[in-house]
Amino acid sequence: MATRAKRARLSSGRPAPGPPAHALGPSRRPPCAAASPPRAPSSQAARAAGGGEQEPDPVAGFLSWCGRVGLELSPKVAVSRQGTVAGYGMVARESVQPGELLFAVPRAALLSPHTCSIGGLLERERDVLQSQSGWVPLLMALLHELQAPASPWSPYFALWPELGRLEHPMFWPEEERRRLLQGTGVPEAVDKDLVNIRGEYYAIVLPFMEAHPDLFGPSVRSLELYRQLVALVMAYSFQEPLEEEEEEKEPNSPLMVPAADILNHLANHNANLEYSADYLRMVATRSIPKGHEIFNTYGQMANWQLIHMYGFVEPYPDNTDDTADIQMVTVREAALQGVKEEAERLLLFERWDFLCKMEMVGEEGAFVIGREEVLTEEELTTTLKVLCMPAEEFRAFKNWDVWGKNEREENSLTITSIPKLKASWRQLLRDSVLLTLQTYTTDLKTDQDILSNKEAYAKLSWREQQALQVRYGQKMILHQLLALTS
Known part of the structure; x- marks a missing residue:
């Protein structure tokens, strides 16, 4: 199972198209994602790409295909549109116990650049297809297979969502995206995506x-x-995790895993994908009563990541992995608020440059705060320390080579320890939170009033509801920080 990874110190924290962030599974929409756009009874994907007609019964066609390719489904599970939170899903026909096998997918049934019908060409042209994202070979495989009348994966494509109705914010009008998601970081992430996608396509x-x-x-x-x-690849592909001894290698390329990508997602999931040499196996992680849906997960992701990469969120407070960002430059801006003299301003920028050299901050970086933990604990601790220490102490600190381990442990920063921080640290953190809250178009009370009024919430469009959940979850974390720093 994937574990939460701390965000790269100097990245913006907003993934542009690149290797999928999840290693365990794709997603659909979670429970309570009210008014979600309906999914077509079978995919329009193949026809959109010039492929054949849809099957009269996509599920029957898919199950028949599973038998032909050796994809083994437990008799205890059923692929269904009934009893699922959105679109197709998988439901327990009988009660399932922890550790039971739900299905096994042979590697030959995976759709990847190696298994597709033009795999030889993609391998020969591997250098030509290299890109920043690493996704081009898989996307070329999909483009070819979707239009091929006799593609072996046609019954699998029949369960895909309609491509023209994907709900990622990249398909929202720009005005709507900015109006609903300003302050969340999603508009900036989408802007990068669109630039990268266009460049990759034409180049x-x-x-x-x-x-x-x-x-x-x-x-x-x-x-x-x-x-x-x-x-689609962003939301539905899988990425096989590297072994511990391979962590310095480039991430594995994404691939499509039939059956596994049918499962909907929840942070509080009940199934997990396991990898072996010959099969990928979906295994129950806890008891699943008869009639209940089977949920996968792909790691611990905040709501802004879910809506950006998958087109849905988990309603507050269901997503226990939600986070709020404080942009690193916002902390610098907060520190500058109290600076009056030019000498002080120059010293502050000297401190900032020192933090950059230490790789603790960056112009596009973000400090990441969870509901129960500070995910960028070392970076935030060191930044508060350096920006708040007296000038003489900074000079000594700057020239001290052994500034590390004991010092960091002594000033360890956790959610519960925030009230115990030095007053200057708390004030800088508080000022940074207040500046961050100003980036949203609405305040916490406005969002809270709508969420607490079922009638008003129901009148919102699906996109408005999803965006509200993203904003509200982030603001709740930020207001928790305000309370802790008061």
């Missing part, structure tokens, strides 16, 4: 398709289709 993907017109017809030479498939 790599389109030239490759034009070089192989016999394999990629005009129907798939579309930036919009490519963008839709990027969103």
Whole structure:
């Protein structure tokens, strides 16, 4: 099972298209995601790419296909649209005990650049298809298989969502995205995505398709289709985790795992995907009563990440992995508020440059605060310490090579220890929170009033509801910090 990874110190914390953030599973919409756009009875994906007609009964066609490729489903589970939180899902026909096998997917049934019908070409052209995201080979495989009338994966595609109705914020009008999600970090993440997708398409993907017109017809030479498939891979692909001894290697490429991507997601999940040499196995992690839905997870993700990469959120307070960001430059801005003299300002920037050299801060970085922990504890502790220490102490600290372990442990920063911080540290943190709260278009009380009024909440569009949940969860964490620093 994936564990929560601390955010890279100098990244913005907003993943542009790149290796999927999850290692355990994709998602649909969670319980209580009211008014979610309905999913089509079977996918329009193949037809959108010029493929064949849809199966009369997509589930029956998929189950028949599972038998042909050796994908073993337990008789205790059923693929269904009934009893699931959204779209297709998997439901327990009988009660399931922890450790029971729910299904096993042979590696030959996985859809990847290696298993697709143009795998040889993709391997030969591997250098041409290299990109920052690392996704291009899989996306080329999907573009080809979707248009192929006799693709072995056609029954699998029939359970995909309709590509034209994906609800990632990248498909929202820009005005709506900014109006609803300002302050959450999502608009900035989407902007980066769209730039990267466009650049990747015109620099790599389109030239490759034009070089192989016999394999990629005009129907798939579309930036919009490519963008839709990027969103699909973002939400539905899996990434096999590296072994501990391989952690310095590049992440594994994403791949599509039939059956596993049918499961909906919950932070409080009841199933987990396990990898072995020949099969990928979905195993129950706790008891699942008869008639209950089977949920997978793909790690611990905040609501802003869920809506950005998957197009849904978990309503407050269900997502126990939710976080709020304080941009690193916001802490610098808060520290500058109290500076009156030019000499003080120059000294503060000297401190900031020192923190940059220590790789504790960056211009696009963020401090990440969870509901129960500070995920960037070392970075935030060191930043508060350096920005708040007296000038003479900073000079000594700056020239001290052995500043590390004991000092960091002595000033360990946790949620519960925040009230015990030095007054200057608490004030700087409080000022930073107040500046962060100003970036939202609404305050906590406004959001709270709507959430507590069922009638008013029901009148919101689905996107408005999802965005409200993202904002509210972040603001609750930030207001908790305000209370702790008062």
